[in-house]
Structure formats: C-alpha cells, structure tokens
Amino acid sequence: MRIFVGVTDKSWFQLHASRANVDEVNFWRPSPIATFKALNPGELLLFKLHAPDNFIVGGGFFTKFQQLSVNIAWDAFGVGNGVASMTEMRQRIAYYRRAPILPAENPTIGCIMLAEPFFWPVNLWIPSPPDFKLNTVQGKGYDAEYGAGRDLWAAVEERLRLQPAAMLIEETATLAAIESHGCGKPQIVLPRLGQGSFRIVVTDAYERRCALTGERTLPVLDAAHIKPYSVLHRHEVSNGILMRSDLHRLFDDGYITIDPADRTILVSSRIREEFQNGKEYYRLHGQPIREPAMPSFRPLTENFEYHAYNTFR
Template identity: 50%
Template sequence: MKFWVGVTDTEWFNFLSNIAPDEVNFWQPSGNVTFQALKPGELFLFKLHSPFNFITGGGFFVSFSRLPISVAWQTFGEKNGAASYELLRSRIMKYRVQHKTYEPDPMIGCIILTSPFFFTKDEWIPVPKDWNPSLVRGKTYDYHEPIGAALWLAVQERIQNKSISKKVNEKDSIFAEESSSYGPEYLIRARLGQGAFRVLVTEAYQRSCGITGERTLPVLEAAHIKPYVDSGPNKVNNGLLLRSDIHKLFDLGYLTITNDFNVEISKRIKEEYENGRDYYLLHGNKLKAMPSNVKDCPSREYIEWHNQNIYVP
C-alpha cells in the first residue's frame, strides 16, 4: 500500500496547526496539475520546505479537484491555510510567477485531506534517507518496503497520541468497510467534512445543477437531502448539486425530488409569493444531471425523509 510525502508550505502548516481543523485544502498554485498518487483514505504526509527537512504531520486523502481560488475559499475558508481570502490569494500568486497573463480568479489544484494531524516540534520526523532535496511536489512510499515501513512506524507511534480516532464518525467515513491492510481503524474511517462533501458532490454531478443544468460554478452548492443537523451524513448519496436559489427552496420545502428523480414544485410558492413561474416550468422534469456511479445517486431513504419531513406540497 502507498502513502505520499508532500512538500508543504511552512506558513500553511503553521497556520493550520494552530487551528487544528477537521479537514484541509492542500492547494497547488497551478490549475494545470493533477494528483493521482493516492486512493481515497490513504495517507498524505506533510514535509516542510527546506531548510526544515522534517515530516510534521499529515491527513487522509479524499479527492483532487480544480477550483477557482474564490470557490476554494467559499468551500474551505481558513482550512485553506490562510486567515483571509486576500492572504490566500497573495500566497498562491507568489508561486504563480510563471503565469504572465493576469487572471482575476485563477484555477488551482486542490488536494482535499480529512482528519489532519500536526506533530509538535519534538515529534517531527527527519526525512527518509532517500529523500531528494530537489523534489518539488513530493514522493510516494510503500508500507511494505523497508524505508516506507520505517517511516510509517514512526508516524504510527505519533498518531497513537493524537485524538484522530475520536474525530472519526462512521456515518461520514470515506469507506463503509474495514480493512486490516491499513492497521488502525481510523485509517479507513477518515471522516468527511463539509468542504470535502461539497467537492465530492460537485464532481459527482459533473459540475452541473441537478435540477436546472446550470454550470456556473460559483452559484452551485452541495445540498444535503437529509440535513446534517438532523443526522444526515456527508455522503454523496445524501447530496444534490443545486443552483443557490434552488438550494434555498429545497431546504425550505418549496421543492423536492421523487424516488424516480422527478422534480416537484410546491403550490406554496404561488400561494405565498404570487410568483414562481420560472420554478413551475421545472415541475415534473427529470433531473438534468446525475452521478455516473449508481452508488452516488440520491438515496431513496433520504429522499423519502425529505418528502415526509421538509417538503410541503
């Protein structure tokens, strides 16, 4: 099994280690890169920029996505490793010196990690002996090879003292099954945060509103079918990607979807606001965007809960 050691911005690490969030966006300044080194739930370790040749923490990989800086900020806020949007943008632009053309809202690469952990300085681990100082992004290691096994053992000893296992919530875990391949249970039960939920739902719906087909990313939001406050999980099959106004109406019970994925619009819109013509045009339509993976499609259980507890015809 593989894990990744990624070269990490020191300011990013210092800021996040102070606030200890439930998830982080390990951003890449260029939107032209991709990240395919890990599968969901696998380990991603932080290695600070030289001269700090130490591994200082890590997290568990959820997904990779390309997002405009503004959407990354809307989605993760301070979990991007900066106290404000302006500071985040300035740090990213510092690394984008090769981009000569001005871009008001450039795309960046977003490596989404959940259940991050941060070592105290006395816990920092020296980089492995085969680490090449010229590495810009990072390096893959294998648990079953001597160098990787030694590094994993050192990380595992430090993780045991962290509260990672206490953060794990089965209803939001990346995997539904346990696997002895990874050792500690928390490695395969990494909890999905709200930001990761939004990214996964956005990608599952091919960046299109499920009801209208709208593709303007800044106005698309990940809606919970069964609200999180009512024990609805951060899982894609409890999500819909909706245009922001549609999302509000869905949450307030003015519209819903049926078990066969048809749209229903409540008569309350016309009764209460004497309007709603554009919304009633959607009534009876099939969803215009759906996940390609059947297991990510809206769950009948959550749809029925929404129709019984939130939607009023």
C-alpha cells in the first residue's frame, strides 16, 4: 500500500476535528491545473500540519481526484471543504494564489476526495518522518512495506485499531487497511462514499450528461439514488443515476421509473391524470437510458427492480 503525507493548514484540520460523524472531506488544492496521481482508490492520505506543528494528525482514504469549479465543490461538500462558508473558501483560494478573485469568477480547483477520514487528538499525533523536509509544500509519498513508510504505517495501524466500532465494520477501507497490515492492493472505498463524493463520481461516470435526456447543463443535473438511501444506508455508484433536477423529483415521487428488463424509461399516467399535462415527459416514455461506459458503475438490476415495484405508481 502506498501512503501520501499531505501538508495542510491547522485551521482546516481543526474545523473537521471539531465535527461529529465526518464521512468525507475534500482535501483541495488551489491551483486550476492541479493534478494528483500519488494514490489509487483505497490508499491512504495522511494530514501533516505546517511547521512548526510537524506532526501527522489524521488522514483519510483516497476516492477520486477531480478538477471542479469552486461553486460545485462547495455545493457537493460544504464544510467538508474545511471552511465554514463559500466566502471563506474563496478567500482561502485567493490567499494561496496570491491574486484576488473577482465576484463573478468561479475558479477551478483540484479536489482530492477522501472517505472515512479520521482526526486524532493531540496525544495520538505522529511526529513527521525523519526524511520529510520542512520546506515540502504539498507532500511526500511512501511505500508502507519498506523503510520509513513501514514505520509510519505501523504507527498509523496502531491508531486505526482505536477507531470506533462503526468505522471497523465489513466493506470499509479502514478495516481492509488494518487487515492488510499495509501490504498488497487496498480495497476500493466506493461502499463508503459520502454524499458529496457520490455526487461527483456519479456525475463523472455519466460524463456529465443526464441519463434520460442527454442534458449537459451541469447546475441542473442531480446524482439520484435509485433505491433510497434510507433503505440502502450507503452511497453506491451502482445505485446512482444522473438526472435533470425535474426528472429527479418525478423519479423520487414515483412518476417516472426505469424498466429493469430493458432499461427504458416508463412514465406514469398519473402525470396526465393529476396535472392535465406532461407532454414533455411522455415523449421520453420507452426511450433507452444512457449508462456509464464502465460496467462496474452501471446501476444494478435489483436497484431498478426496487424502484419499479416499490416507488413507481
């Protein structure tokens, strides 16, 4: 397993550490051309504070890197960006870029999305590895099986075992990492996606196009759950579908569904009966949906079956 030790602000850490039940964070970078290729999904990113606080204070499991506009990043993650407001986030970006952001600007930033984050109390902070130079700006990668990386992993694993029981259940990256002892390929963390990461991953899986209409106007596209989150209790890409916001509302209310057998759109007669309208929606009836290119991201048939037989009327 690879580990990346990323440098972050103490204020970013403190805001997250003060919150309860944090299931995801956005470890963002201010540059509009930022990239991140240091980790694969399920590998570990650790938070190291700026000097003089040369300690590793927590971490999270890498889910995805995506360049996003600040508006979308805020809508998806909110305080999960490590700031209390959109205004503060824009101020932080301007500070790091050393250039003002005009009111009408919607700058692009690099978003490192992390699942199952953890934030340690001071007595569990780990001193920076001896080879981690103080002038390092973004971070440094390690191999958990060798040298300084192995020592670092041993300290991290010891602390992960202290996590609450809810963080150590099956199908979590935390438990998979502990059981691997830092060796081999990690488990992908998709079963534990937070709401914001779910939205971004589903949007990307559908290539930013509505699955029903092909609409590309991003602000009106929603990542919808097929089987309600209240039933599944997890954010899974295979239970997601990207829809125009009005169709999402109709889908959730049972006016529209997807035929589980041939994956075509079904529109209920209730729209005409209740609203004496709906011509635009009836034009979609019988049309096939667009699905993600990656098979593992396509909706499971059982999820469409649940919606068709339990929600659609």
